Amino acid sequence: MTALIGIDWGTTSFRAWRMGAGGEVLDSVGDGPGILAAAGLPGGFRQALQDRIGDWLGTAPVIASGMITSRNGWVETPYLPLPLDAAALAANLTLHEGIHFVTGAVSDPDGPAPDVMRGEETEIIGHLAGGGGDGTFVLPGTHSKWARAEGGALTGFRTVMTGEVFGALRDHTILGRLIQPGPGSEDAFRRGVEAGRQDGALLGRIFSARTLALMDRLAPDQIADYLSGLLIGDEVAQGTRDAGVPVTIIGRGDLALRYQTAFSVLGIAARIAPPGMAQRGLWEIARIGKLA
Amino acid sequence: MTALIGIDWGTTSFRAWRMGAGGEVLDSVGDGPGILAAAGLPGGFRQALQDRIGDWLGTAPVIASGMITSRNGWVETPYLPLPLDAAALAANLTLHEGIHFVTGAVSDPDGPAPDVMRGEETEIIGHLAGGGGDGTFVLPGTHSKWARAEGGALTGFRTVMTGEVFGALRDHTILGRLIQPGPGSEDAFRRGVEAGRQDGALLGRIFSARTLALMDRLAPDQIADYLSGLLIGDEVAQGTRDAGVPVTIIGRGDLALRYQTAFSVLGIAARIAPPGMAQRGLWEIARIGKLA
Numbered sequence: 001m002t003a004l005i006g007i008d009w010g011t012t013s014f015r016a017w018r019m020g021a022g023g024e025v026l027d028s029v030g031d032g033p034g035i036l037a038a039a040g041l042p043g044g045f046r047q048a049l050q051d052r053i054g055d056w057l058g059t060a061p062v063i064a065s066g067m068i069t070s071r072n073g074w075v076e077t078p079y080l081p082l083p084l085d086a087a088a089l090a091a092n093l094t095l096h097e098g099i100h101f102v103t104g105a106v107s108d109p110d111g112p113a114p115d116v117m118r119g120e121e122t123e124i125i126g127h128l129a130g131g132g133g134d135g136t137f138v139l140p141g142t143h144s145k146w147a148r149a150e151g152g153a154l155t156g157f158r159t160v161m162t163g164e165v166f167g168a169l170r171d172h173t174i175l176g177r178l179i180q181p182g183p184g185s186e187d188a189f190r191r192g193v194e195a196g197r198q199d200g201a202l203l204g205r206i207f208s209a210r211t212l213a214l215m216d217r218l219a220p221d222q223i224a225d226y227l228s229g230l231l232i233g234d235e236v237a238q239g240t241r242d243a244g245v246p247v248t249i250i251g252r253g254d255l256a257l258r259y260q261t262a263f264s265v266l267g268i269a270a271r272i273a274p275p276g277m278a279q280r281g282l283w284e285i286a287r288i289g290k291l292a
Numbered sequence: 293m294t295a296l297i298g299i300d301w302g303t304t305s306f307r308a309w310r311m312g313a314g315g316e317v318l319d320s321v322g323d324g325p326g327i328l329a330a331a332g333l334p335g336g337f338r339q340a341l342q343d344r345i346g347d348w349l350g351t352a353p354v355i356a357s358g359m360i361t362s363r364n365g366w367v368e369t370p371y372l373p374l375p376l377d378a379a380a381l382a383a384n385l386t387l388h389e390g391i392h393f394v395t396g397a398v399s400d401p402d403g404p405a406p407d408v409m410r411g412e413e414t415e416i417i418g419h420l421a422g423g424g425g426d427g428t429f430v431l432p433g434t435h436s437k438w439a440r441a442e443g444g445a446l447t448g449f450r451t452v453m454t455g456e457v458f459g460a461l462r463d464h465t466i467l468g469r470l471i472q473p474g475p476g477s478e479d480a481f482r483r484g485v486e487a488g489r490q491d492g493a494l495l496g497r498i499f500s501a502r503t504l505a506l507m508d509r510l511a512p513d514q515i516a517d518y519l520s521g522l523l524i525g526d527e528v529a530q531g532t533r534d535a536g537v538p539v540t541i542i543g544r545g546d547l548a549l550r551y552q553t554a555f556s557v558l559g560i561a562a563r564i565a566p567p568g569m570a571q572r573g574l575w576e577i578a579r580i581g582k583l584a
């Protein structure tokens with residue numbers, strides 16, 4: 001029997017879970033259209049939902065988090081201030097076209113560097129609900145999020161554009177000209193981390209990805225890994241200057257492992273959270289909101 | 293009577309001067325083809341020279357500096373180590389097809405971040421030869437150079453990719469999506485410098501160019517100036533952490549003024565060198581080398 005349908009709906013991703021009475025996953029879908037693609041369908045978001053999980057609909061309440069509540073999503077919802085916990089998210093669900101939408105969070109809205117997130121708050125709630133405890137959280141991606149939780153609530157976060165900057169440097173600056181594809185080099189990645197952790201002078205340090213290659217001290221098929229390490233090394237060194245422990249990486253696959261490696265180069269033990277944090281967070285918010 | 297013909301030949305620029313017996317400028321050309329364009333002419337570099345200063349040739353020795361001595365230039369010449377002064381550059385001129393080529397400099401060739409320059413060394417020599425004295429030099433551009441001179445010699449430098457990174461972020465990341473052209477805003481630029489000088493965590497700080505705009509705290513036609521200020525503010529704050537005074541900006545126009553403004557926001561007086569440093573440096577090297 002289905003108790004809850006949960007959706008993590010991002011700009012370019014769609015994941016959904018059918019959950020039972022204890023929050024256990026009965027079924028899942030992992031490859032639906034992100035909001036950019038879904039918005040372009042003739043039937044829009046409703047069609048995307050019907051296409052991917054049509055046979056689940058009507059059997060249980062539906063809860064959704066992520067960029068689906070942004071200006072380009074299905075319904076735009078206001079950001080909630082920090083500190084933010086599961087109860088506040090549950091109290092501020094937006095019911096729209098039969099779906100309960102979890103809204104996002106804003107950090108330092110009146111300060112010099114306001115910041116926002118939509119979706120990551122639910123993953124962190126999932127971690128906390130699972131007994132993972134407070135600490136520093138890193139959610140790697142095109143736009144990485146660094147977040148802090150204290151007393152079971154989200155208390156601060158910052159967006160770091162590492163992934164997108166890497167792509168722009170590789171594809172649209174002189175640093176990419178010498179790059180050749182290769183099998184992947186952890187050694188080059190570690191060298192990059194060592195370079196990137198140095199001193200914060202990133203705009204200068206990145207030029208070494210070119211000069212080392214010109215001087216035959218970096219192979220063409222290692223430049224991309226070196227540059228990736230340099231940027232992630234800078235991110236991790238800057239991010240951990242005033243970060244609390246323990247550090248938890250919420251992410252998957254090669255990218256999560258890269259971050260774990262970068263932390264280890266800096267002498268910091270970072271654990272990778274088990275998969276399923278978004279689903280766990282959706283369940284927690286729905287449970288407190290008495291949807292499930 | 294012509295005593296020397298000097299050329300500053302860069303990747304995308306070509307400037308030439310006809311000089312008299314005291315090094316005074318008798319005539320100048322400012323808009324010839326850079327090496328990328330010149331290499332594509334049917335007659336190559338020789339044709340570019342003939343087209344632009346053909347009627348000067350044969351009247352005096354020709355000396356040239358800049359990227360024209362790089363792998364993609366007319367003749368590739370080896371870099372000289374630091375410290376480097378005018379005498380060392382004069383002793384290492386390369387005569388090729390009747391032209392005396394000034395070679396470039398290498399910094400920290402065996403260290404973790406080797407760096408190179410071709411052309412800027414001649415501008416700094418020009419400054420020193422003119423009695424400008426030691427200190428820190430900033431040559432803004434696509435790839436800014438930060439250099440240090442002590443005892444009349446170039447003793448260190450670093451390349452900072454500010455200009456090219458700005459272009460890549462503006463044209464190829466989410467930061468550019470909200471940008472609208474405008475008349476230019478010094479206020480927005482100064483706000484960016486204040487943000488960029490903060491803490492070196494640039495990959496995170498740049499995201500404020502988006503969030504401030506989303507929150508209507510930065511107008512769409514001010515985003516580009518804010519982002520420019522943020523990057524230049526980071527560059528200047530990082531560059532001056534261990535830089536000696538005085539600071540001299542060798543550059544022209546709006547970009548030199550932007551850097552001067554950024555220094556002033558940081559409470560540092562930076563002077564802009566008078567124009568003609570490349571020509572002055574070419575004359576000095578030729579004079580010591582007994583070409584003129």
